[in-house]
Structure formats: structure tokens, C-alpha cells
Amino acid sequence: MKKTENQMLVIFGASGDLTARKLVPALANLFIAKQLPENFVVLGASRSNMTDDEFREKVVLKSSYLKEKFKETSKEDINDFASKFFYEDLGETYDGDYSELKKRIHELNNEKNTDGNIMYYLSTPPTLYEPIAKSLSDAGLNTQNNGWKRIIVEKPFGYSLDTAKELNNGLQQYFKEQQIYRIDHYLGKETVQNLLVTRFANSIFEPLWNRNYIHHVEITNAESVGVEKRGGYYDKSGALRDMFQNHLLQIVSLIVMEPPIGDDPEEIRNEKVKALKSLRIMKDDQVLHDNTIRGQYMASTIDGEQVKGYRDEDGVDADSTTETYAAIKFFVDNWRWKDIPFYVRTAKRMPTKVTEVVIHFKTPHHQIFKDSGLNNKDNKLIIRIQPDEGILMKFGVKVPGQGFKVERANLDFYYSSLSETHVMEAYERLLLDAMQGDATLYARADEVEAAWEFVDPILNYWKNGENVRMYGYAAGVWGPENADELIEGIGQWRNPGPNLTDDPGYCVIC
Numbered sequence: 001m002k003k004t005e006n007q008m009l010v011i012f013g014a015s016g017d018l019t020a021r022k023l024v025p026a027l028a029n030l031f032i033a034k035q036l037p038e039n040f041v042v043l044g045a046s047r048s049n050m051t052d053d054e055f056r057e058k059v060v061l062k063s064s065y066l067k068e069k070f071k072e073t074s075k076e077d078i079n080d081f082a083s084k085f086f087y088e089d090l091g092e093t094y095d096g097d098y099s100e101l102k103k104r105i106h107e108l109n110n111e112k113n114t115d116g117n118i119m120y121y122l123s124t125p126p127t128l129y130e131p132i133a134k135s136l137s138d139a140g141l142n143t144q145n146n147g148w149k150r151i152i153v154e155k156p157f158g159y160s161l162d163t164a165k166e167l168n169n170g171l172q173q174y175f176k177e178q179q180i181y182r183i184d185h186y187l188g189k190e191t192v193q194n195l196l197v198t199r200f201a202n203s204i205f206e207p208l209w210n211r212n213y214i215h216h217v218e219i220t221n222a223e224s225v226g227v228e229k230r231g232g233y234y235d236k237s238g239a240l241r242d243m244f245q246n247h248l249l250q251i252v253s254l255i256v257m258e259p260p261i262g263d264d265p266e267e268i269r270n271e272k273v274k275a276l277k278s279l280r281i282m283k284d285d286q287v288l289h290d291n292t293i294r295g296q297y298m299a300s301t302i303d304g305e306q307v308k309g310y311r312d313e314d315g316v317d318a319d320s321t322t323e324t325y326a327a328i329k330f331f332v333d334n335w336r337w338k339d340i341p342f343y344v345r346t347a348k349r350m351p352t353k354v355t356e357v358v359i360h361f362k363t364p365h366h367q368i369f370k371d372s373g374l375n376n377k378d379n380k381l382i383i384r385i386q387p388d389e390g391i392l393m394k395f396g397v398k399v400p401g402q403g404f405k406v407e408r409a410n411l412d413f414y415y416s417s418l419s420e421t422h423v424m425e426a427y428e429r430l431l432l433d434a435m436q437g438d439a440t441l442y443a444r445a446d447e448v449e450a451a452w453e454f455v456d457p458i459l460n461y462w463k464n465g466e467n468v469r470m471y472g473y474a475a476g477v478w479g480p481e482n483a484d485e486l487i488e489g490i491g492q493w494r495n496p497g498p499n500l501t502d503d504p505g506y507c508v509i510c
């Protein structure tokens, strides 16, 4: 196990929801697993007026997010964990003078021996990233002559290619790229990282991972919830910005990338950038029309319960044209993937919550078994990111009896079967990596910009193109009916259930 150096975590926006909901629970997991450094301090900083004790109560002692985690932890240990938390009120604004904050950081560093190492976590709106970085720099809190300094920023990284560039340039004025950690929580998911292992540690898959054997690739990200309490944010964002530009294109890059030279973070990230740059950018209106579909959920009744339509959600404009469903077909311009379509969709208010990748293999080039029923029974590799995390391989087996009739059967693996292994939660894994200076699972500036380069023309077309349709779909169904037209000719989307093996494949019960 790598050693984590003594350090201080300064969280900007500490009174917000993310701190209590994600960051502190991740730290609690690390604490329980004894993975926090020996000397470790969390300093919350935001504009609310709170004492250290009030902060501890809010995010640790009275937090509903920790109840379950601390069920078997002693009172003494919980108090020990809480005693690592401190709070500093930043006053009116985030972009003011940080001399008080600096004083507090120095005091805590001396008192708790955190060796001058500081991780700044910006859990604030992105508009504050540059002002906070500037104020830290003005106070000399970014210099690395006495301990390292790192800065973690949350998505969204920009609203478009231009704004992403501005954001990157703004941060890079005060922190070097190696100090900047852009968090994408999908990269913290064990199953997303396993995409690399599935591909590059198995000689049964890698030789087939190309246009000669793969027919098409399908990625589905579905959520059963609507926009919940985030209507205000979501209405300015939409499915493409909220999920596709970041999380889903990260998954795409891991599927598309060439093998890296080794597992060094920069080598892996170089290959991911190359992969993103090889996505064919759609510029022509007709191409954009034929290869993209957007939709919005409408009011309906799910399991006897009335569900609001998107336009009726709090914070959403009554005439909103923001998409809650996006499906994109695209190609990758390189040797490996020439002419192989990728179909990626993401949406809210679907029948279930699921994220999965389906690799559809081609029909065998030479078919021996005529009239075997082989059609549409090609091999599929289903990589389940969540829930019911696992891998499912669909392959042909002979139906017992005369002749050669072929049916499809399943070979499956479930993470849950590794009962001895603790699967880290995404934020837990990512925080620990950053604390140890490992940026493999963080997005680099050029990666983020390459993703925006692909997404920008789609957003522009949806906003300004002529005759662009917004399709309605009833909350609780698999999106607009015509979404299947995108994959016309090769079937339909695989609409997965909550369990990986929702159709068990061929089996003989008796």
C-alpha cells in the first residue's frame, strides 16, 4: 500500500451539499480503512458563519450520511475523526483577501504537523475557480517551496470549448497543470477502471478489439430519477453537458484508446487524448440531424404515482428546450475503428438506473450452420458499470438434439462475488489518489478540451440549427420512440434491466 504523506485538505464551499454528501463520507471510509495520513487536517472554508464545533456537528457528528458507515465504529474513534475538522469563515466573498485564511492554515500546519502539504478542494461553482486560485496565489498559498500544493476542481469544466479553455488558462496562471486535478467521479468507479484491465490484461479480448471483429459499440447511461432539486442548474446544462461531455466520453476514450506503453498516468492520459481527438467531429447540419436525437421527459404515471414533466420541475423554464435525453451516433477516424458506429445515449426518467457498455461482435465471417437460427445471436460482451457490477459474455451453444440449432448462453462475472474485497466508492478512491499525487484517474486539460471539441458542434446545432426537433417521451419509458431509428438496420438499443442477466440466455430447466 502506498504511503500517504501528512497533509491538510482545505475545502472551499464546505458548507455546501457535496461536502457532507460525498467528501466527508469518502474521508470516513478512508479513516475506517486506516488510510488517512498520520497527521491530517480538514479545514472547511466558505461564507457561512460557523465555529469548528458547529462544522464538526454538521458534517460528522450529526450527519445523516455517516450514520450507516459509523454503525460499528466506537464513539471514541468517531470523536477522533471529528477532531480533524476545522472551519474558517471567508466572510462576504470567495475572491477577497486570504490573509486570515493563511494565518489559520499556518497555525494548523504548525500545531498538527501537516508538513506544509495542502490539497485545495474547490466545491464551488466554476465561476469561482479562477478567483479562488488568484486569491490563493496573492496570499502565497500556492508556492511549493515548503510542501506540495494541489488543487482539485469539480465538473463542469466549462460550458463550451471556449469557456473550458478560459477556465484552464485561468487556473494555469496560478497552478501548474501537474498540480491541477479535475475530478470526474466516473473514473473513480471500479468498473470503469476495469475497462482498461478487460482490454489490456486479456489476450482473448485485445486481438478482437477492432473493426475486423466488432460490429458496433453501444453505451447506455440511464437514470430513473428526474432532475430532482437541481432544475436551475440542469436547465442551463442538459444531458449532453451534464453527462456526455465528461463521464460518457471518458468511458468512450477507454474503449477507443490504443494500448499505452505502461500504466504511468501520463502514458494513459496521452492515449486517452489521442482517442478523443480521433472522434469524427460532425459539422454538417444534415449529418448532425441524422446522427443525434434529443428529448425531454413529459408528465406520466409510474407505478401509480404522478410524475412531473421536465418543464414543470422547479427551476426549469416553462418553454425550456434543454434535453433530458441525448443519443448520439458517431465514428472514430483511425485504423482500429474505421466504419464502426458507436451509439451512446444518456437520459433522466428512464425505466431503471443503469450504465453499461455493450460490445457487439460481428457474425462469423464464414457460416457453417445454415438455418441455425444464428441471426441476431452474435457474441456480445456486456460490461456493466452499475448497478449489479459485472461482465457478461453472450455466446452461441448448440441446442441439444438433431441438427445444429444455435442458441445464446451467458458467461457472467459479478463484482459482488468478490465478497472479501472492499470496493472503494468513487470519491474515496479519487481523493486517496490525489492525496498520493496519482493523477491517472483525473482529467487533463487537453482531454477536457478534446471532449468539448466533439460536443460543441452538436450543442450549436441543437441551439441554432433549422428544424431541430425536441422529442417528448413519457417519464418512465426508454426515451422517444424514434430513438431506435438511429440504429436502424442493425436492430435496436439493448434496453437493460436492473440485473445484468435480465435475459438469462439459453438454458434448459428440465
Ligand code: BG6
Pocket: 185, 223, 242, 243
Ligand atoms: C453527475 C450529474 O455528474 O452524475 C448528475 O451531474 C447525475 O445529473 C450523476 O445524476 C450520476 O452519477 P451516478 O454515479 O449516480 O451515475
